[in-house]
Amino acid sequence: xxxxxxxxxxxxxxxxxxxxxxxxxxxxxxxxxxxxxxxxxxxxxxxxxxxxxxxxxxxxxxxxxxxxxxxxxxxxxxxxxxxxxxxxxxxxxxxxxxxxxxxxxxxxxxxxxxxxxxxxxxxxxxxxxxxxxxxxxxxxxxxxxxxxxxxxxxxxxxxxxxxxxxxxxxxxxxxxxxxxxxxxxxxxxxxxxxxxxxxxxxxxxxxxxxxxxxxxxxxxxxxxxxxxxxxxxxxxxxxxxxxxxxxxxxxxxxxxxxxxxxxxxxxxxxxxxxxxxxxxxxxxxxxxxxxxxxxxxxxxxxxxxxxxxxxxxxxxxxxxxxxxxxxxxxxxxxxxxxxxxxxxxxxxxxxxxxxxxxxxxxxxxxxxxxxxxxxxxxxxxxxxxxxxxxxxxxxxxxxxxxxxxxxxxxxxxxxxxxxxxxxxxxxxxxxxxxxxxxxxxxxxxxxxxxxxxxxxxxxxxxxxxxxxxxxxxxxxxxxxxxxxxxxxxxxxxxxxxxxx
Numbered sequence: 270x271x272x273x274x275x276x277x278x279x280x281x282x283x284x285x286x287x288x289x290x291x292x293x294x295x296x297x298x299x300x301x302x303x304x305x306x307x308x309x310x311x312x313x314x315x316x317x318x319x320x321x322x323x324x325x326x327x328x329x330x331x332x333x334x335x336x337x338x339x340x341x342x343x344x345x346x347x348x349x350x351x352x353x354x355x356x357x358x359x360x361x362x363x364x365x366x367x368x369x370x371x372x373x374x375x376x377x378x379x380x381x382x383x384x385x386x387x388x389x390x391x392x393x394x395x396x397x398x399x400x401x402x403x404x405x406x407x408x409x410x411x412x413x414x415x416x417x418x419x420x421x422x423x424x425x426x427x428x429x430x431x432x433x434x435x436x437x438x439x440x441x442x443x444x445x446x447x448x449x450x451x452x453x454x455x456x457x458x459x460x461x462x463x464x465x466x467x468x469x470x471x472x473x474x475x476x477x478x479x480x481x482x483x484x485x486x487x488x489x490x491x492x493x494x495x496x497x498x499x500x501x502x503x504x505x506x507x508x509x510x511x512x513x514x515x516x517x518x519x520x521x522x523x524x525x526x527x528x529x530x531x532x533x534x535x536x537x538x539x540x541x542x543x544x545x546x547x548x549x550x551x552x553x554x555x556x557x558x559x560x561x562x563x564x565x566x567x568x569x570x571x572x573x574x575x576x577x578x579x580x581x582x583x584x585x586x587x588x589x590x591x592x593x594x595x596x597x598x599x600x601x602x603x604x605x606x607x608x609x610x611x612x613x614x615x616x617x618x619x620x621x622x623x624x625x626x627x628x629x630x631x632x633x634x635x636x637x638x639x640x641x642x643x644x645x646x647x648x649x650x651x652x653x654x655x656x657x658x659x660x661x662x663x664x665x666x667x668x669x670x671x672x673x674x675x676x677x678x679x680x681x682x683x684x685x686x687x688x689x690x691x692x693x694x695x696x697x698x699x700x701x702x703x704x705x706x707x708x709x710x711x712x713x714x715x716x717x718x719x720x721x722x723x724x725x726x727x728x729x730x731x732x733x734x735x736x737x738x739x740x741x742x743x744x745x746x747x748x749x750x751x752x753x754x755x756x757x758x759x760x761x762x763x764x765x766x767x768x769x
Contacts, residue, residue, distance in 0.1 A: 299649060299651075302331050318744065321662040324346050324658070333347065333349045333352040334346075334348075334649060343655050350663075350664045350669075356646065357701035358701050364703075365390075365703055366638055366657075367386055367636065368636075368637035368657070372478050373478065376507045376511070376562075377563070381555075381558070382559075382560045387641070394702075397533075398706055400537075401451075401709065404451055414451070419717055419718055419722075420606070423726075426439075427725070429757065431757065435752055435755075436580060440573040441569060441570075443576075445468060445565070445568075447568075447710070448569055451533055452532060452533045453517050453534065454534070467510055470503075471510070471569055473503050473506055478746050480743075482500060511558060511562060514561050518534055533561070533564070541557070570747075571631055572715065574629075575626060579715070580755060582621075584737050584753075584755060586677065586734070587734055590727065593723055596617050597720055598724075600615055606717070615720065616683060618719075620679040621679045622719055626695075627681065629750065630661065631747055632699075633660070633747075635660075640652060659699065665695070665697065667694060682695075724760065727759075729758070737751075
């Protein structure tokens, strides 16, 4: 019996080795990469606390285009600005595929803008970009929603009277309300129990997706579905958010006036009705639910985390905070809310906000791309069904693109005369046709919220600036900033500023 079991096990191992060999043999001229093991690939060679650092290290040996195996999944990693730009911008049509991320895609059943490819993705992306513009990208509508929300945020902070508080949930409420205005046509009170429940669930989804359990699910979803794991509970919560969205969609259906669309859902419902007899349309109920879910999740987590990180930076570097306040006081004062026209008159503040995004590097892997067909790239063949990671971390921290890439330095975005300057390697929203559809909205939120907060408050913490650690709490799918109890005390203009 023991011999039979051993023989079976040995046969399985040999079969796996043969399959692994055959899989590699059929792929043509793959980019080089570290030797991988059957089943687990290169997982044992990757730093679990900051896997993107391992990829940068690999590139020192294998070059800027390399092959790694994450479990069974063959993955091409693109390192450095030149390589990432060549793929995502110069060969953008070949690199528009989105890799299936089981933790995010399975609950959506491959519907919606975030989980789709091909014609479905093209129709939904074009519609979403157009609708965002219609509701304020380039107009005043969205800006006014953000300005209004900034008043609620500051009013709530004033009630705290300088006592220490964790801003994480408050900032999530603030950012999510902007998304709610866009998608649902309404904002929610910061005390609304259902709203707070939804934000709690979004937090659970984000944390688990960036955890080792979430990454294991993305690598081995079928196996993980049969094992006890926290992802089962999170998927149940995910469905709770979907039910909320479905309820809101029904409310919109019951009150829809096709001549006056109020928000994203209204616009989508109108398009569904317009194309109901078109066989090739992608405007149907399932795509609406999943697209709203994607916008709601992605639009809340990344921007609120960046705002929280910005407050950490301002506390860490009080001289930077003070210089921003002086600039804001001289240009805007305290009597009105900032607007996007003010940005050109606030070069230092704009530079700091850009540097916050560069230094946080919130999505170091980007959202993985996918080879929908064989791709020829730099003399290599990237076979169909290969995951492609444009390593944004390697661009945002590349030494030849930034003077001091490992230090927080607003001068990266200022010329010798103190004017704001762009850097093409600033790609926190990725690049090409798969760049974040909400980039314009996020930029507007970050500028208006940060500037308006500094109009009213000076931020600090009881333990002092040196207690702030800007290294993320943990790094995986996203870089998650550390949480600190902070204090927001009313900002008073200095006498010299008032005299001016």
